[in-house]
Each structure stands twice: as structure tokens, then as C-alpha cells.
Amino acid sequence: MRLVGNQLGWSEAKVSRVENAKQGITESDVSAILAVLRVTGSDRDRLLKMAREIGQPAWWELGRDLPEQLTALIDAEQRAVRITNVALNMIPGLLQTRAYTREVMERGGMPADELDDHISIRQVRQGVLTRKDPASLTAFIDETALLRPVGNGRVMAEQLRHVVSVSAADNVEIRVLPLKHGAHAGLSGTFVVYEFVRSRPIVYMEGRSSGAFIDDHDDVALFSDALERLRAQASGQAASREILSEYQERYESEA
Structure with a gap:
């Protein structure tokens, strides 16, 4: 210098x-x-x-009183070049429709006066997948999340239609973990791995009222190993789209 x-x-x-x-x-x-x-x-x-x-506040800091944990999570999403999400019980947030998110948040006890703001924030966060330099997303979704009817048939059909549509993007990979294959490497819990250009990867594990970030190299390596196992255990992208489409059609018949 x-x-x-x-x-x-x-x-x-x-x-x-x-x-x-x-x-x-x-x-x-x-x-x-x-x-x-x-x-x-x-x-x-x-x-x-x-x-x-560098001197400008990020969009989530402008006039918002967001929990520190959510602010840190959004910051990680914005900086990440690759995001890998292992989801067991519901569709990952970056893939959720507004109606699906509303059902999840309402049933989770979100106060009515905060609901619309938090739904909008989750929708805006999805912009990391469609911006000029989009992050790459790989989502491993347990088939349990497809079986669980969040909302009515119309909400679920719309949600699964959206996932199938998004999966066509070059930077998005959706892999379903079929129930028929039994146990898999992700059953110990939902987690997200964020990879960056310069910083080392971190893992986010979400809890009921808060989450935890893990950045220790040895600990992160355990999650990286789990992801390698999941790649071998999950259905391929084409087969996963077929599974999603089958559930979509099932929920459409109920709508």
C-alpha cells in the first residue's frame, strides 16, 4: 500500500x-x-x-426497528454468493409466496400489526436471487414440507407452482428428499450455509425466538460434510420437479 x-x-x-x-x-x-x-x-x-x-445504510436499516438477529441474517443473505438451505418442515423463506408466508407467520403467533411488514421484508429478501449478480441457491426440501398443508389447497398449489417456476433459473437448484428413502443427513435440523467471495463460510441455525451463527472452521466442516451426503441422498433436479409438480396437481384438485 x-x-x-x-x-x-x-x-x-x-x-x-x-x-x-x-x-x-x-x-x-x-x-x-x-x-x-x-x-x-x-x-x-x-x-x-x-x-x-460504503457510507449508505442498507435497505433493511432504513426506518426499521428489526431484531438484531434478523438484521444479521439479511446481511449474510445480501453478501453471500452461494446459499444452501436444508429445510425439513416448510418451504425455505427465499422461495415462499406471500400467502404461504402469511399462513406460517399467523400460525406462529406473529402480532397482527407486524404481519404485513414482515411478509414484505421476506419478499424483498428474495431479490438476492433475481438481482443483476444473483446469489446461487440450492434448497434441499424434505418431502414432509410438501405433505404439510400450509393454508388451503389453493395456497399450497400456488406455492409449489412458484417453486417449480423458480427452479428453472440457472442459479437455483431444488432437490427433494423423498420419504421413501428413509433417514438422511439433514434430519438433525434445518440449517443454512452461506458462502462469500472473501470471508469463510458460516452456518445459520434457526430457533424458536432466535438463531445462531456458526463460523468455526471445524464446526462448519461438519455441515459441509452433511451437504455432500444430502447431494447423494436427494432426488435429482428433474425428478425433484416431478415430485413438486405431482403435489401441486394434488393440491390444485383440492382448491
């Missing part, structure tokens, strides 16, 4: 302040550094975008 500073004409004191995060850095500063380092193309665009937005 000091060599770069010399080429930019920065004092040693300024270089030290920037290196130790004691002084902010502007977009023009970043542009000059990238020019010295000969960084071009998409990497340059990404870093300049980060410099522009």
Missing part, C-alpha cells in the same frame, strides 16, 4: 490512516488506486460500486 501511496503522491501518514481504517476513502481515491494497480473490467466496477455505497 505504501508503494501505491508513493505513486499517488499520498503522505505516509495518510497511507497509515487508510490502512488502519482511521480515514475514509472516496470513490475517486479507489479509482486512482485501481488505476495504479491496473485493475479493470468487472472487478473495477464492483470495487467502485462498493466505494460508492
Whole structure:
């Protein structure tokens, strides 16, 4: 960094302040550094975008009084390049329709005056899958979640139709864990693994009133091993779409 500073004409004191995060850095500063380092193309665009937005509050911090745990979860989703969700009892949040989410939250005891806001937040969070640089999602869904009628037949048919539709995207992989295969590596509990460009992976385990993030390398490795086993135990993508479509048709007949 000091060599770069010399080429930019920065004092040693300024270089030290920037290196130790004691002084902010502007977009023009970043542009000059990238020019010295000969960084071009998409990497340059990404870093300049980060410099522009570094002082701006994230959307979930604007005028909202969200629980700290939810804020941390949303932050992980926004930064992740790959998300792997193991779901046992319900469709993962990033794949839920509004009607399905409403049923889940109402039955879970969400106060009526908070319900619409939390449903909207969950819908906005799904934007990580459709933005310009979308995260990749792999969802392992236990067949139990398809059997459980959340709401009426219409709600379930719409939900499963949505999952089948989303599964056609290049960045989304849906794998069903069939009941007929018995036990599988995910039965110990629902969890989500987040992978990032630079940071090491973390695991999120959701509880009734709070969740826990796990980032210890050895602990995360246990979940990574479970995911490898699940890939061997789950139905393939085409077979999973067939299973989802069969349940969709069943619920449509009940609607």
C-alpha cells in the first residue's frame, strides 16, 4: 500500500490512516488506486460500486426497528454468493409466496400489526436471487414440507407452482428428499450455509425466538460434510420437479 501511496503522491501518514481504517476513502481515491494497480473490467466496477455505497445504510436499516438477529441474517443473505438451505418442515423463506408466508407467520403467533411488514421484508429478501449478480441457491426440501398443508389447497398449489417456476433459473437448484428413502443427513435440523467471495463460510441455525451463527472452521466442516451426503441422498433436479409438480396437481384438485 505504501508503494501505491508513493505513486499517488499520498503522505505516509495518510497511507497509515487508510490502512488502519482511521480515514475514509472516496470513490475517486479507489479509482486512482485501481488505476495504479491496473485493475479493470468487472472487478473495477464492483470495487467502485462498493466505494460508492460504503457510507449508505442498507435497505433493511432504513426506518426499521428489526431484531438484531434478523438484521444479521439479511446481511449474510445480501453478501453471500452461494446459499444452501436444508429445510425439513416448510418451504425455505427465499422461495415462499406471500400467502404461504402469511399462513406460517399467523400460525406462529406473529402480532397482527407486524404481519404485513414482515411478509414484505421476506419478499424483498428474495431479490438476492433475481438481482443483476444473483446469489446461487440450492434448497434441499424434505418431502414432509410438501405433505404439510400450509393454508388451503389453493395456497399450497400456488406455492409449489412458484417453486417449480423458480427452479428453472440457472442459479437455483431444488432437490427433494423423498420419504421413501428413509433417514438422511439433514434430519438433525434445518440449517443454512452461506458462502462469500472473501470471508469463510458460516452456518445459520434457526430457533424458536432466535438463531445462531456458526463460523468455526471445524464446526462448519461438519455441515459441509452433511451437504455432500444430502447431494447423494436427494432426488435429482428433474425428478425433484416431478415430485413438486405431482403435489401441486394434488393440491390444485383440492382448491
